[in-house]
Amino acid sequence: MREMTVPAQYLQIAADVASRVAAGDLPEGERLFGRSVMASEYGVSPETIRRALRMLADMKVIDVKPQSGAVVLSRDNARRYLEDFGEGAESRTLRMQLRQIVQEYEELNRRMEKVSAALLRSEETFSSAAEPLPSFEVPVPKGSPLTGRSIGALRFWQSTGGTVAAIRRGQRVILSPGPYAELYGGDVMILIGTPAAAEAARRLAAVPEETEEAGGRQPAAGKGAD
Known part of the structure; x- marks a missing residue:
């Protein structure tokens, strides 16, 4: 018909x-x-x-x-x-x-291409967000140059490329410490970033070798010149 x-x-x-x-x-x-x-x-x-x-x-x-x-x-x-x-x-x-x-x-083809591109971007974003962020534990030893200094004053992110997500201090955990949070010997920083950022943070927190050597050569108490 x-x-x-x-x-x-x-x-x-x-x-x-x-x-x-x-x-x-x-x-x-x-x-x-x-x-x-x-x-x-x-x-x-x-x-x-x-x-x-x-x-x-x-x-x-x-x-x-x-x-x-x-x-x-x-x-x-x-x-x-x-x-x-x-x-x-x-x-x-x-x-x-x-x-x-x-x-x-x-027009339908144009709309399909636009929606498909948006969907791909959305899936890529979701996939990236679904992956766990790499985190590292960086101890702050006794005598570290970081002792008593704030995260902001250290310009931590600029110096290492990592972000301090938390500070473990004994049994206490300080989550999302701000720029005014200070570090002390015995603290453990929970760092978010790359392995290179974690290594840079460890170097920043390390006790200088000169201080260790100088401390090891101090004379024993009670001994002096005649």
Whole structure:
């Protein structure tokens, strides 16, 4: 069974206006109502009316002037338009429908590409977030140059590339210490970062060798010069 095609709305409106001109209901020289009024009359958008009038203007049925509206030009041209419309309406409608389907298909493809790209970005972000952040324990030994100094004053992140997520001090754990939190000998820093950042933090916290050597060479108490 052959599917019946229905002309687009603007073609149907153009045919209706042409019929009224051909019948003499709209005589030559008659000014048509504005697009808004016609849109309300036919129950369509002003853009649909504009396309219908443009079609009739191309066939010299009416004359459309900016700021002045549309005026009926020729009753004979209206008859010829109706003859052409009747003979070629189905072919024009099929071409128009095909063009509309192609446009919708292209728009759908663009939307699919946009949503697919967003989905991939979302999955990559979720996958990265789902992986546990690498953490390291960095002890602060007795005599460390970090003793008594705050994380902010040490410019810890700039110096190591790692972030102190917590400080374990005996049985106590200080979570998310701020820049004013001070470090003391015996503390253990819980560091978030790369292995290189953890190694840099260990070097920063290490007791200088010079201090250790100097401390080991101090004379025993009670001994002095004669």
